[in-house]
Amino acid sequence: MSDFRERAAALDAADPLSAWRQQFQLDADVVAYLDGNSLGRLPLRTRERLATFVREEWGARLIRGWSEGWVELPVVVGDEVGALLGAAPGQTVVGDSTSIGIAKALHAAASLAPGRTRLVVDASDFPTDRYLAEEVARQRGLELVVVHRDAEGDVAASLADVLDERTAVVLLSHVDYRTGVLLDLPSLTAQVHAAGALVVWDLCHSAGVVPTSLDTAEVDLAVGCTYKYLNGGPGAPAFLYAAARHLPHLEQPLPGWWSADDLFAMAEEYRPATDARRLLSGTPNVAGLVAVREGVAMVAEAGVEAARAKSELLTGFTVDALDALGERGLALQLVTPREPDRRGSHVTVRVPDARALTARLTDRGVVPDFREPDLLRLGLAPLTTSFAELHAGLSVLAEELAH
Amino acid sequence: MSDFRERAAALDAADPLSAWRQQFQLDADVVAYLDGNSLGRLPLRTRERLATFVREEWGARLIRGWSEGWVELPVVVGDEVGALLGAAPGQTVVGDSTSIGIAKALHAAASLAPGRTRLVVDASDFPTDRYLAEEVARQRGLELVVVHRDAEGDVAASLADVLDERTAVVLLSHVDYRTGVLLDLPSLTAQVHAAGALVVWDLCHSAGVVPTSLDTAEVDLAVGCTYKYLNGGPGAPAFLYAAARHLPHLEQPLPGWWSADDLFAMAEEYRPATDARRLLSGTPNVAGLVAVREGVAMVAEAGVEAARAKSELLTGFTVDALDALGERGLALQLVTPREPDRRGSHVTVRVPDARALTARLTDRGVVPDFREPDLLRLGLAPLTTSFAELHAGLSVLAEELAH
Structure with a gap:
């Protein structure tokens, strides 16, 4: 995956949306969050806004908030x-x-x-x-x-x-x-x-x-x-x-x-x-x-068009990396279409023992999603997923698949 | 309403739930919140808990929160x-x-x-x-x-x-x-x-x-x-x-x-x-x-039985005060039953020009509820309404009705 590391760095450097990631809460224990298609990350501004809403609107305005x-x-x-x-x-x-x-x-x-x-x-x-x-x-x-x-x-x-x-x-x-x-x-x-x-x-x-x-x-x-x-x-x-x-x-x-x-x-x-x-x-x-x-x-x-452009790069990167793993003989089967215009923003692979694999990945700070019976779903959120993060997650996946 | 002031002080002094009020957000601009039956006050612990939830659960645990x-x-x-x-x-x-x-x-x-x-x-x-x-x-x-x-x-x-x-x-x-x-x-x-x-x-x-x-x-x-x-x-x-x-x-x-x-x-x-x-x-x-x-x-x-006991005292105080206003010739008609066991925790009076009266009261920091066409609803929340607060609200109501 080392050539993918360089490619990830280049993609991050060229990413017009890269600054958005810092506007979300990021915690060190999460190496790669690949489940933004189940639950998106927390925007820092939402954290502030909710605190303000609770204190200054619900708490202070009470019933008057409805007409305000x-x-x-x-x-x-x-x-x-x-x-x-x-x-x-x-x-x-x-x-x-x-x-x-x-x-x-x-x-x-x-x-x-x-x-x-x-x-x-x-x-x-x-x-x-x-x-x-x-x-x-x-x-x-x-x-x-x-x-x-x-x-x-x-x-x-x-x-x-x-x-x-x-x-x-x-x-x-x-x-x-x-x-x-x-x-x-x-x-x-x-x-x-x-x-x-x-x-x-x-x-x-x-x-x-x-x-x-x-x-x-x-x-x-x-x-x-x-x-x-x-x-x-x-x-x-x-x-x-x-x-x-x-x-x-x-x-x-x-x-x-x-x-x-x-x-x-x-x-x-x-x-x-x-x-x-x-x-x-x-x-x-x-x-x-x-x-x-x-x-x-x-x-x-950020713009939905810009999000889509990055999403296609994220899913493309993922498909290529998964192909490389397949060429190394690891057991996985791509379920998501290879054509960018025929897929959304998550990439799904069929893997043996998907549930246990998901648990092992999560233990290592790589959070994907499991779907019955044998699907591993990698959700890529353009505002929050960086290519470095994605590369880190796929590297851990490669290690776990190789075991 | 001055004898009611003394009665309010005595009721507050004897109220086993009086300490609860301080566990809610209280703002100086609200003289009397008489709409806890529309939207209850904000508990301070909820304010803290929501902040913790947002930061430590949604933000930090992300999708893992569902299984946690x-x-x-x-x-x-x-x-x-x-x-x-x-x-x-x-x-x-x-x-x-x-x-x-x-x-x-x-x-x-x-x-x-x-x-x-x-x-x-x-x-x-x-x-x-x-x-x-x-x-x-x-x-x-x-x-x-x-x-x-x-x-x-x-x-x-x-x-x-x-x-x-x-x-x-x-x-x-x-x-x-x-x-x-x-x-x-x-x-x-x-x-x-x-x-x-x-x-x-x-x-x-x-x-x-x-x-x-x-x-x-x-x-x-x-x-x-x-x-x-x-x-x-x-x-x-x-x-x-x-x-x-x-x-x-x-x-x-x-x-x-x-x-x-x-x-x-x-x-x-x-x-x-x-x-x-x-x-x-x-x-x-x-x-x-x-x-x-x-x-x-x-x-x-606090206990629902204790809440009910205080609620009956709050509604009883309100009914007596409204009766006293009626005896002074102010235009109001009690809609809520006089028997404590036949009423909930709000007291409703029919008044002329109820909508405008509600607006005037709200401007003065006394927040009741208006219901079409001519009802003024006074909601009394046992954990948050003090008798002093209720007395203050009813005093302003008396002034506004007398105008």
Whole structure:
């Protein structure tokens, strides 16, 4: 790996985002954090902002905080997330969990396709997506249809087999949480629309690291989490996007006072908001929103295009290093596509005894992610992962694989 | 109000909970905080704990935090909240918002009453409760039946008129968010059960301040927020209780990976947990749970019985003071019951121009709550409200009413 060390040094020297790393908390016991796609590092400014929020807003302003800005946070932070996703203001909110967002998006999409009888999911969708899709289908009397990826990890061919006038909604993941395959969002969106159906995109593994043009691609609804590349913290509230053309018409299954036209009217009758607040339900966690806002601002300042450029270099470096290990006869099999434009920001390899390997790596300060049954997932976060860090992590991986 | 000043001093001197007040952030600009029933004050230990959590857990442990305790927090904190509510461990979780919890509880209760066709709500339930009940009824094809309070604010007579073999679920609020009326939870639960129906209790305005025996009363499901008397912070995650006898059987409408039998199996097929985790959905906000835990611990240490005893003195003091103002000819009408055992921990008065009065009071550092159209709500939090503070607030109220 010594030639990779020099390459890493050169890449770090040329990295326009390299200064961002110092704006996050870095602890000496972590040699290489390769799990930013599960939980992003802590921004120093978030640490400060949360302390200020707790003391000066919650503690000092108390209930007055709601009328001094908190009440708008779900849409304000939503718009800021939306800006990273190619969404004009007024279509995105932040609150609840990704799972709740998926349920809302699927119900909403189905409500916009009356008379259609099928809900299509991808077998490789994240479990919570599939569980919720199954339940939404059950509740609405829809038939659940499962499509499968082809050998390249694409879903277009399988989709083509099932899309027809019966299709109400298709749920797809922009980046596959296991393989890292990046789907062609505009093309698949157009394919779904050609059948007259709606598409719900799960952006969990692409938000903040893959440029996405929700408005231009005419995506219907989208959901994603903020605790990965957006560095919002463990269990940070999720975002939910619905195209402006749908907002006044969609029905969502969890109407609460926060989705009502007038939050504080506390009216006898429920009148839904016609703007993005229509997607909300109950009181959002304010500290969660405050933290998300900082992480989102950092990605906005760095730029998603710049993040993507570095991400491609990070994953490329990783693929090359893994190839070199394979050439040395170490047992590993690359699962993630070699073409940069077909992958997100994590690289997955199939290895023997992946769970035990993950534990050994973690003991040595190299933190990757394990996914059942035999996958090792290396998440690369452009704002925080340096090439030197990545090289250090891959070197330890090489040693452990060689044992 | 000068005799009330002496009485306040005597009550403070005899108050066994008086030392708790100093464990919360107190700022000089707030003369009297009378809105602890909307958003509780900030515990100093929560401020410290959150800072430690952010720096030493999220920042330093990163993804490893999940296996070092975070993953259990929804049930651990749930059990701690449950202990305040008379619930044995294993039946309560914390996560999501109250609104989401109400939707889950109503769906779950309805799933346990197959063949029954009616969902009963109280016209005085909080708006989000009514909106969600209406939507759940619509989704499940149930008939929504609305009961009304009698002149004393009780609902038993109206319930008796509608309860029959068609009733699936009844949704009731332990303490009315406007009037402060405290319902007889054991008796009403028995009344609903006598008709073979299930009851869902909204405990938002009683949790932590009114002793509640969920298990002994054989309550079916209960929901409530943690940002009022439990001091969990703005939009803190809510709790959801389901009796152990129901947990293995109930269906909930938002099944995600967190409600699956094995969270990390990411199995093809959804197998619901048979314990309290069955009530969860997606990833909970960890900082929110950490904050709730501190507030709950403080109430547990102080004791709910002791909190209730002080609460009755606080509300009694308020009622007497308001009566004295009424005798001086000031325009106000007590809405909350005079009998201590028929009210929660807030006192509501009808006043002319309540919205403007609330604004004037707030300008003078006295923070009450306004509720449409003409209600002034005075929330009294036993751990943080001193009698001197209450007296100061009521004195300013008297001046403003006299203008």
